Amino acid sequence: MICAVTAVSGHLGREIALKLMDRLGAGQVVGLARTPDRASDLGVEVRPGDYDEPDQLVASLQGVGALVLVSGMAPPDDRIQQHRNVIEAAKAAGVRKIIYTSIQGPDTGTAFSPVVQSNRQTEADVQASGPEWAIGRNGIYIEPDVEYIDSYRATGTIANSAGNGRCGYTTRSELAHAYAALAIREDLNGQTFDLNGTPITQMQLALYLNKAFGTDLSYRAMKSADFVADRTAELGAFIGPIIGGIYDGIRHGAYDRPGDFEAVTGRPHQSWDDYFADLAG
Numbered sequence: 482m483i484c485a486v487t488a489v490s491g492h493l494g495r496e497i498a499l500k501l502m503d504r505l506g507a508g509q510v511v512g513l514a515r516t517p518d519r520a521s522d523l524g525v526e527v528r529p530g531d532y533d534e535p536d537q538l539v540a541s542l543q544g545v546g547a548l549v550l551v552s553g554m555a556p557p558d559d560r561i562q563q564h565r566n567v568i569e570a571a572k573a574a575g576v577r578k579i580i581y582t583s584i585q586g587p588d589t590g591t592a593f594s595p596v597v598q599s600n601r602q603t604e605a606d607v608q609a610s611g612p613e614w615a616i617g618r619n620g621i622y623i624e625p626d627v628e629y630i631d632s633y634r635a636t637g638t639i640a641n642s643a644g645n646g647r648c649g650y651t652t653r654s655e656l657a658h659a660y661a662a663l664a665i666r667e668d669l670n671g672q673t674f675d676l677n678g679t680p681i682t683q684m685q686l687a688l689y690l691n692k693a694f695g696t697d698l699s700y701r702a703m704k705s706a707d708f709v710a711d712r713t714a715e716l717g718a719f720i721g722p723i724i725g726g727i728y729d730g731i732r733h734g735a736y737d738r739p740g741d742f743e744a745v746t747g748r749p750h751q752s753w754d755d756y757f758a759d760l761a762g
């Protein structure tokens with residue numbers, strides 16, 4: 482059965498396609514991308530796959546048995562319609578199973594909640610679509626904190642509004658391992674899984690970064706409004722409040738979950754000890 486993955490020009494889609502290649506062989510995997518040139522080195526066939534182009538999607542999904550739909554980046558209302566375009570195209574092309582990369586988080590009460598709600602709507606759309614389905618709800622990526630190390634080093638602190646909340650972070654590599662399993666295993670069909678590692682506090686995150694990078698970071702809790710103002714000044718009026726909303730969710734415990742990673746993959750999520758030891762080299 483051919484497995485297709487959308488958004489293979491992005492980090493997560495690419496990693497999922499690579500994991501599927503390992504398991505199925507390159508001939509059984511097809512990548513879809515809005516910008517196929519960005520995935521030309523992937524090693525599998527890459528077809529056009531713009532979520533705003535329904536006819537193109539139907540053409541590119543011909544012959545595909547299972548489709549991993551990687552969540553898009555558009556504002557919530559646009560994103561719901563984009564995902565519907567993919568789901569409808571999959572149905573029209575005779576795709577037998579849809580796997581959707583959703584997200585964890587609070588449906589209400591934070592500035593991130595509209596994004597979470599849009600993911601929940603796509604979950605409902607996938608479930609009602611007709612083909613078999615499986616859904617993963619991703620924890621928060623840990624990589625952005627690692628990539629931010631120079632900024633953290635410059636101030637000596639990790640400062641945000643998470644407080645003592647624990648966050649079940651994950652990595653794109655571990656998520657890709659799980660999505661390859663969800664695409665291949667038929668016994669997991671019709672279920673939704675939380676995909677994350679062991680929850681940690683921001684103070685623990687600072688200690689892990691210190692060990693990996695030889696820094697001396699400490700954690701400083703900020704008031705929610707101050708953190709939103711800080712993020713908005715750096716990232717703009719759309720993303721700033723959304724980032725603030727994610728950390729409000731962490732503070733409220735929305736990401737403090739054991740997760741279902743082992744049930745999906747047959748092994749535990751990579752430990753943070755191992756992840757940061759690998760980074761230290």
Ligand SMILES: NC(=O)c1ccc[n+]([C@@H]2O[C@H](COP(=O)([O-])OP(=O)(O)OC[C@H]3O[C@@H](n4cnc5c(N)ncnc54)[C@H](OP(=O)(O)O)[C@@H]3O)[C@@H](O)[C@H]2O)c1
Pocket residue numbers: 488489490491492493494514515516519530531532533551552553554555563584619620621622653
């Ligand atoms: N769990 C988390 O912490 C977290 C954090 C950030 C995002 N996310 C979600 O996870 C998804 C994947 O993350 P990532 O790391 O792979 O993001 P990424 O590296 O930024 O990649 C985003 C991908 O979305 C594609 N895309 C955007 N608009 C599209 C459209 N109209 N049609 C088709 N493809 C489109 C991009 O294609 P182009 O190359 O053409 O731009 C790119 O391949 C994101 O899209 C977002 O929904 C999760």
